[in-house]
Amino acid sequence: MDKKGRTVLEVGADGVAIITLINPPVNSLSLDVLHSLKANYDEALRRNDVKAIVVTGAKGKFSGGFDITAFGGLQDGKIAAPKPGFISVEVLTDTVEGAASKPSVAAIDGLALGGGLEVAMACHARISTAGAQLGLPELQLGILPGFGGTQRLPRLVGLAKALEMMLTSKPVKGEEAHSLGLVDAIVSPEELISTARRWALDILECRRPWVASLYKTDKIEPLGEAREILKFARAQARKQAPNLKHPLVCIDVVEEGIVAGPRAGLWQEAEGFQVLLHSDTCKSLVHVFFAQRGTTKVPGVTDRGLVPRQVKKVAILGGGLMGSGIATALILSNYPVLLKEVNDKFLQAGLGRVKANLRSRVKKGKMSQEKFEKSMSLIKGVLDYEGFRDVDMVIEAVIENVSLKQQIFVDLEKYCPPHCILASNTSTIDLNLIGQKTKSQDRIIGAHFFSPAHVMPLLEIVRTERTSPQVIVDLLDVGKKIKKTPVVVGNCTGFAVNRMFFPYTQSAILLVERGADVYQIDKAVTKFGMPMGPFRLADLVGFGVAVATGMQYVENFPERVYKSMRNYTQGFLQLVKLSEKEIVEFVFLPVVNEACRVLDEGIAVKAADLDIAAIMGMGFPPYRGGIMFWAESLGAKYIYSRLQEWTLMYGDFFKPCAYLAERASKGALLKKSKD
Numbered sequence: 001m002d003k004k005g006r007t008v009l010e011v012g013a014d015g016v017a018i019i020t021l022i023n024p025p026v027n028s029l030s031l032d033v034l035h036s037l038k039a040n041y042d043e044a045l046r047r048n049d050v051k052a053i054v055v056t057g058a059k060g061k062f063s064g065g066f067d068i069t070a071f072g073g074l075q076d077g078k079i080a081a082p083k084p085g086f087i088s089v090e091v092l093t094d095t096v097e098g099a100a101s102k103p104s105v106a107a108i109d110g111l112a113l114g115g116g117l118e119v120a121m122a123c124h125a126r127i128s129t130a131g132a133q134l135g136l137p138e139l140q141l142g143i144l145p146g147f148g149g150t151q152r153l154p155r156l157v158g159l160a161k162a163l164e165m166m167l168t169s170k171p172v173k174g175e176e177a178h179s180l181g182l183v184d185a186i187v188s189p190e191e192l193i194s195t196a197r198r199w200a201l202d203i204l205e206c207r208r209p210w211v212a213s214l215y216k217t218d219k220i221e222p223l224g225e226a227r228e229i230l231k232f233a234r235a236q237a238r239k240q241a242p243n244l245k246h247p248l249v250c251i252d253v254v255e256e257g258i259v260a261g262p263r264a265g266l267w268q269e270a271e272g273f274q275v276l277l278h279s280d281t282c283k284s285l286v287h288v289f290f291a292q293r294g295t296t297k298v299p300g301v302t303d304r305g306l307v308p309r310q311v312k313k314v315a316i317l318g319g320g321l322m323g324s325g326i327a328t329a330l331i332l333s334n335y336p337v338l339l340k341e342v343n344d345k346f347l348q349a350g351l352g353r354v355k356a357n358l359r360s361r362v363k364k365g366k367m368s369q370e371k372f373e374k375s376m377s378l379i380k381g382v383l384d385y386e387g388f389r390d391v392d393m394v395i396e397a398v399i400e401n402v403s404l405k406q407q408i409f410v411d412l413e414k415y416c417p418p419h420c421i422l423a424s425n426t427s428t429i430d431l432n433l434i435g436q437k438t439k440s441q442d443r444i445i446g447a448h449f450f451s452p453a454h455v456m457p458l459l460e461i462v463r464t465e466r467t468s469p470q471v472i473v474d475l476l477d478v479g480k481k482i483k484k485t486p487v488v489v490g491n492c493t494g495f496a497v498n499r500m501f502f503p504y505t506q507s508a509i510l511l512v513e514r515g516a517d518v519y520q521i522d523k524a525v526t527k528f529g530m531p532m533g534p535f536r537l538a539d540l541v542g543f544g545v546a547v548a549t550g551m552q553y554v555e556n557f558p559e560r561v562y563k564s565m566r567n568y569t570q571g572f573l574q575l576v577k578l579s580e581k582e583i584v585e586f587v588f589l590p591v592v593n594e595a596c597r598v599l600d601e602g603i604a605v606k607a608a609d610l611d612i613a614a615i616m617g618m619g620f621p622p623y624r625g626g627i628m629f630w631a632e633s634l635g636a637k638y639i640y641s642r643l644q645e646w647t648l649m650y651g652d653f654f655k656p657c658a659y660l661a662e663r664a665s666k667g668a669l670l671k672k673s674k675d
C-alpha cells in the first residue's frame, strides 16, 4: 500500500540533523509519518556525525496534528493502532525528549496544532515565526491531546492558560506563544532553520538551557491554587456542555499529572485517548470536521478545474438589517463595498448600522480602533447606480417584493459590467422569477445569509438550473474569504435551513396544543443540546417573524402543514406525560423527514451538507453530528415507524416521505450511497 506521508533526514556540515515532516497539505501525522519520525530519530541518535536535531515541517507548515482521516480506520479496527503510549511515551518522551546526548529544537512556521504542537513540546526548545498558530484543538474532535499535550502544555504556560487553550481549542499566534513561554524565540521565516540549528548547538554546548518540558515545575501553580483552577474549569465545562464527557476526562488527566507526576499523567492520557477515540461524540465531531470541508466540493461544479475570479468590489442594495450585516461581513474581510439605498435617510440609517456592528466589536475588545477605521473607510454610501460600473458582485437585500426585485435586476443588468455576479439575499422568492425580465439568468444566484449576517457562520448559496458553475465557484470563494461556511442548495421555497426549521416549530406547537408544557419542551430540547428551545427562540426573534416565515411554508407546502387540533378534545391529555426522549423525537423526526425530502429533491447535494446546515443554521448540536448523522443512529426503520404512528394519530403533517419509506423498507442508510 502507498505510504501516507514521510519524514526526511538531512545532516548538515555543522552536525545538525534536520528532520522534515512531509505530508501535504498540512503535514498531518499519519502513522507512516510517525513511524518514519521514529526511524529518523533512531538513526540521528545513532550516527556519530549528528550532534543535535532540528524538527520542522515542509512548505512553511510545521504540522496540523494527528491524521484525522485515520480516525475512522482506527475506530473500526481497519487500521492497527500502535500500542497505548507508544508515541507519547516511547517515541516522544523516551526517544526525543529523553535523548541523553543530542538536543532537539522545533522550527515552527505556519501551524503547530494538536499532535504537531505535542511533537514540538517534546523538543528541548521551540523557535517560531510570528504568524504561526500554535494550539491543542483536540477537544473539538471529541478526544484529548494524546501525545503528551495534557502534561507538557501546563508545564510550559501554566495550568490556567493551558486549560483555557485546551478547553476552547483556540490556538495562539507566535508572539503570544512567546510571551507565554511556549516558544523560546520568534524569528522571520527566512531565519527559522538557521536560528534553530544554532540554538540546538548552543544547547549542546551549554550556552542555552537544555529543558525537558515534562519535568518543568516552575510554571505550575502551587497545589492549592491548582486545585481551585481545576475546580473552576470543571464547573465551566459542565455548564457549557453538560452532555459532553471528554472535557472532564481531559481535566482529570491534567490533574493526575499534577498530583501523581507527569509519567502517571502520560499513562492516564493514553488510556483516556483510547476510550474517547471510540466514543459517539468523537465519531460525530470528526464527521462534522470533514462535512464542513466537504460543503465546498460540489459535483459538476467544483470538479471542473474552474478558478474563482477575483472579486474586487461589491455593491449591496438595501441597508436594512440584512444588507448592513452583509456589508459588515464584507468590509471585515477587506472588500470595498458600495451600499445603495433609496434615500439619504435610509442610507444614513444603514451606514449607522454598519458602524454600530463594528463599534460593538471594538467594545468587546475583538477589534482595534485602527481596524475599525480601516473597515469603515472601505464602505461608501450611494443613492444611484453610477458607481456600479466597475463592481464584480452585487448582493440585493431589499424587502421581499417580487416586482421591486424584478425591476432592480433589470437595472442591474443595465448598469453593472457583463461579468458581474448578480446575487439576491431573498429567503423566499423564486430566483427565476426575480431574474425573469433579464437575459442574465446564468449569473443570477442566491446568497442567503442568516441574521446577524456578520456573525452567523452559514451562507446558503442558491443555484438555479441556469446559474453558471463559474458564478457558483466565485461565490464559494467569496464565502470562504468572509469566513462563512457555504452550503450549495437548489432553488426552492425555504432552501435547506428554513425548510428544516419549519417542521421543528410546527411540531413544538402541536405538542403544546396536545397539552405539553412550553417550559417542558424547551427544557427537553435544550438538554438534547440546542442552544435554546423553540419557544424561547420565538420570543427572541419575535413572534411576527416566526409567523411570517411560517406563512411562506403554508403557501408552498399546504399538505404538510399541521392543522391545528385545538377544537378536538380527543387525545388532548395523551401527551401531557411525555418523556424527554419522546419530546425530542416529536420535534426532530419531522425535521429528519423534511431533510430527506430536501435530499431526495436534489435541493441539497449530500446528506452531510444538511448536517452542516442544521448545525450552523439551526443550532443543532455538533457533537450529535448534524441532523442526518443523528438520524442514522436511530435508523430509517425506526424513524419511519414513529412518523407512521403519529400520522395515524395526528394527520399528514407527520407522513413519512417516499424517500424515507424506501430507505426504511430496504433497511438502508438515509444518506445516498455515493455520499
Ligand SMILES: C[C@H](O)CC(=O)SCCNC(=O)CCNC(=O)[C@H](O)C(C)(C)COP(=O)(O)OP(=O)(O)OC[C@H]1O[C@@H](n2cnc3c(N)ncnc32)[C@H](O)[C@@H]1OP(=O)(O)O
Pocket (backbone or CB within 6 Å): 025, 026, 028, 029, 064, 065, 066, 067, 068, 069, 111, 113, 114, 115, 116, 118, 137, 138, 141, 144, 145, 146, 147, 149, 293, 294
Ligand atoms: C494525538 C493527537 O493529540 C491528536 C491530534 O492531533 S488530532 C488533530 C488535531 N488537529 C486539528 O484538529 C487541526 C485540524 N485542522 C484544522 O483546524 C484546519 O484544517 C487547519 C487550521 C490545519 C487548516 O485550515 P485551512 O487552511 O482553512 O484548510 P482546511 O480546508 O481546513 O484544510 C486543508 C485540508 O487539510 C486537511 N486537514 C487539515 N488538518 C488535518 C489533519 N489533522 N489530518 C488530516 N487532514 C487534515 C483538511 O481535511 C483539508 O483537506 P481537503 O483539502 O481534502 O478538504
